[in-house]
Amino acid sequence: MSVTSPSEIKIPYSPKKASMPNRLQAFADVWLPRLVLSPTVFASLLFVYGFIAFTAYLSLTDSRLMPNYELTGFGQYQALFELDRWWVSAANLGIFGGLFILFCLVVGLLMAVFLDQKIRMEGALRAIYLYPMALSFIVTGVAWKWILNPGLGLEKMVREWGFPDFSMDWLVNSDMAIYTVVIAGVWQSSGFVMALFLAGLRGVDDSIIKAAMVDGASLPTIYRRIVIPALRPVFFSVLLVLSHIAIKSFDLVMALTAGGPGTSSDVPAIFMYQFSFTRGQLGLGAASAMMMLMTVLAVLVPLIYLESKEAKHGH
Template identity: 60%
Template sequence: MAYTVQRDVRDQLRAWLPKIVLSPTIAILAIFVYGFILFTTYLSFSNSRMFPRYELVGWQNYEKLFNLRAWDIATTNLMIFGGLYIGICCILGLFLAILLDQRIRHEGFIRTIYLYPMALSFIVTGIAWKWFLDPGIGLEAVVHSWGWESFSFNWIKDRNMAVYTIVIAAVWQTSGFVMATFLAGLRGIDTEIMRAAEVDGASSFALYRRIVIPQLRPAFMSAFVVLAHMAIKSYDLVVALTNGGPGTSTEMPATFMYSYTFTRNLMGIGAASAEIMLLTIAAIIVPYLWSELREKKA
């Protein structure tokens, strides 16, 4: 009888131990993530300025937000940056993955080189590219020292071109990650299908266009979701590289949110911009998760 009781106690401990271990993490997540999301939502409907206020003003902050020229500039820059960033990363990552999939020599070393930038923080990447693109000390100065005096590359100082320098730095950092994602997808494709197509006389271009790339749809979706999420919340790279300038030419929603919340002391408008960013990310991630769950059930 005593042995049975001890066994029941041990079984109950085994069942409760994972819950006990995970409960602090779940509590912290609930408070400091979802709790603050709800708090930010509340602030977006309040008249908060330097400090939180709890007097609700309805949709006034959202109306003011969409009437601000700075928000229009930030969203336009995000569309330019996000479109180029996602498109170039996917194309370049796929190209590199196809090259590495040819079982070339020293593949592990080359793959490590491509993945290394992902180990750096966006702050380090932004500062490094800021030095490299600075006309006074970077690429332009080096080329001038070689004797090519007419060479000019001052995009980082040009209001019309500065946003493209952010694209260059972001692509440099994350294209290796996209390459690894596509390479994992390529290694998971059934080789028998490809061999059968080669026997039927399919060219390499047709092989990749009709067989390989369509089977990489999950990898494309994963890369798109990750890159879109990183583009929407891009803050540290922008601050380190251009600090939103020249002027507001590289302002992004994340830098707009920080500026209006902590610099201009318009916390209600800043919270409203944060909610728009959250809804945009949710509009990307939720359909992706729903399609993944549907495929697993099927």
């Protein structure tokens, strides 16, 4: 009589039992990521888009110190557009935003091209250029307020060096105060722009550059005709980030000029804060906040459209 070993015993195959682990795995693959992300999605919907909708609603009411939920139409927007201070702040935003973005792009790109030449101490120079980005805009504003103070900053130092006629009173000059904000903002953010451009430059195919050099193209021509056009996606990202920084500029302006002298360096973010929380005109502040949102969308939507259109043609 033969004895059957345990390893030779065949267990009948059960499709139902075998499919259960697969079904559980498929269920977990589909629903577990959703369950993990659901608190974040809910918080974003509530605290970002929910409060945007709430602000839009308040801008259509006659809210003062406290919210008033009775709709009154677009009266707050009409009052906003009749205020000279709003148009001064909007003009200052145009000056600051335009110059800030332009100079950050130019300075950041030039520094990136300089570091892309494989120079010595590249790591140390990159860290030095990036260091201002590690500071908050409050610290940057206070530091540049000291530097540009006529009584104890750059003007005083140069005069002590033997140039008694030197003047750098932009901080107390109502016509030049907004440009001090541009200087501080460019100093703060150009290193970050440099890092983005440098990453893009390092991603350009070296074989294309070598082929152009073999054909006799000079280095400036290579960068102008080949390398910089290849950085279009980086330019898109940089423009988005810098536009966002410029439009929401509040802490830098408050620390450096506080919107002064007078309202000469006022920007919409300061206008919105003061009218909403210090002057008890919540509806007017909400209307200015919605105009800031419209400004962001006016910049963001065309850029996204152009980038998606270029990407579609590229494919």
